[in-house]
Amino acid sequence: MSFWNTFLYIYLPKVKATPIVPGLILLGSLIWACWHTANSASPEASLVLTVWGIAIFALFYVQENHLATLGEKNNSKTRGTGWCLALLALFFLGLKMHLLGGSVLLAAGCFFFGNLRLGSYASAALMVWIILVPNIEFIHHLISHPLRVIEAHATTWILSLFGYNTIAEGGDIVMENRRIAITAACSGIEQLEAMLLMGWLIAMRMQKNLWMGLSHFVIVLPVILFVNILRLMVTLLGVQWIGSVMLGDQVHITLGYIMVGVMILLFIGIGRLFDAEDLPPQNDSGREEEMNSSLEGKSATGENKRSKFSAE
Numbered sequence: 001m002s003f004w005n006t007f008l009y010i011y012l013p014k015v016k017a018t019p020i021v022p023g024l025i026l027l028g029s030l031i032w033a034c035w036h037t038a039n040s041a042s043p044e045a046s047l048v049l050t051v052w053g054i055a056i057f058a059l060f061y062v063q064e065n066h067l068a069t070l071g072e073k074n075n076s077k078t079r080g081t082g083w084c085l086a087l088l089a090l091f092f093l094g095l096k097m098h099l100l101g102g103s104v105l106l107a108a109g110c111f112f113f114g115n116l117r118l119g120s121y122a123s124a125a126l127m128v129w130i131i132l133v134p135n136i137e138f139i140h141h142l143i144s145h146p147l148r149v150i151e152a153h154a155t156t157w158i159l160s161l162f163g164y165n166t167i168a169e170g171g172d173i174v175m176e177n178r179r180i181a182i183t184a185a186c187s188g189i190e191q192l193e194a195m196l197l198m199g200w201l202i203a204m205r206m207q208k209n210l211w212m213g214l215s216h217f218v219i220v221l222p223v224i225l226f227v228n229i230l231r232l233m234v235t236l237l238g239v240q241w242i243g244s245v246m247l248g249d250q251v252h253i254t255l256g257y258i259m260v261g262v263m264i265l266l267f268i269g270i271g272r273l274f275d276a277e278d279l280p281p282q283n284d285s286g287r288e289e290e291m292n293s294s295l296e297g298k299s300a301t302g303e304n305k306r307s308k309f310s311a312e
Helices: 003-016 020-038 043-062 066-070 076-094 098-112 116-132 136-161 189-206 210-217 220-241 249-271 284-311
Strands: 166-169 172-175 178-181
Touching: 020 043, 020 098, 020 116, 043 116, 043 136, 043 189, 076 098, 076 116, 098 116, 136 166, 136 172, 136 189, 136 220, 172 220, 178 220, 189 210, 189 220, 189 249, 220 249
Parallel strands: none
Antiparallel strands: 166 172, 172 178
């Protein structure tokens, strides 16, 4: 079946079955994210985050029991979650954290007018679209310096094990009396969103269980950090052996692409270490088969007893 036939006959009916209020909340939030992407100083990173939010909520439609899930009633657990989120939203709004409070309030609406599973997936997508996308530059600035410091100290420690005289000073590396600054581009921050998206898609594709997929996905950050440290080591050793040509833009970009490829291969390899034999949850048809077989066994036992009684 082609992609368009799959979308039209399998996924489109699922999208149409989405409750109206959560559907409007999600659609409005997606439009909000697209508007910020078009006006962002980092449109590529914002676009990747927007697609990531779509990929998160798309898991809800991929589920085989999607229509049965939408038929679930709004029980006390769902309403309690919605009320807790509504109170949390009022707390954030009282602290004048309007963006965070508004997103939590919209998530509460998805719980009130949907169900527990729909609200959970919708809340994750809303956090990405409403909070992460508009603040992508601030997030880059917030995590770029810690990444540079961690990578600088880890790189110098590994190189010192092989006898190289290296010292980490903040986000700089001093090697053989030559100071090399680790910029934001060197820290891997520019590829972070793309690698997170690829890690999410790989983890959810490889693992059959949602919790196994999430456990696999959280490993993506250490993998990104490890691969970028390898790139810094190659760059520093190249400067030592070849010269300043290793600091050129073309070499830097090429090493960045290689870094992404190595990260994907390493992440897939780690995913294969997870329990691939994890059985999916039993569906209703499986339970019906078990009940039928049990009833057949009981009826057979009853017939044997009756035949034994008549023989006597």
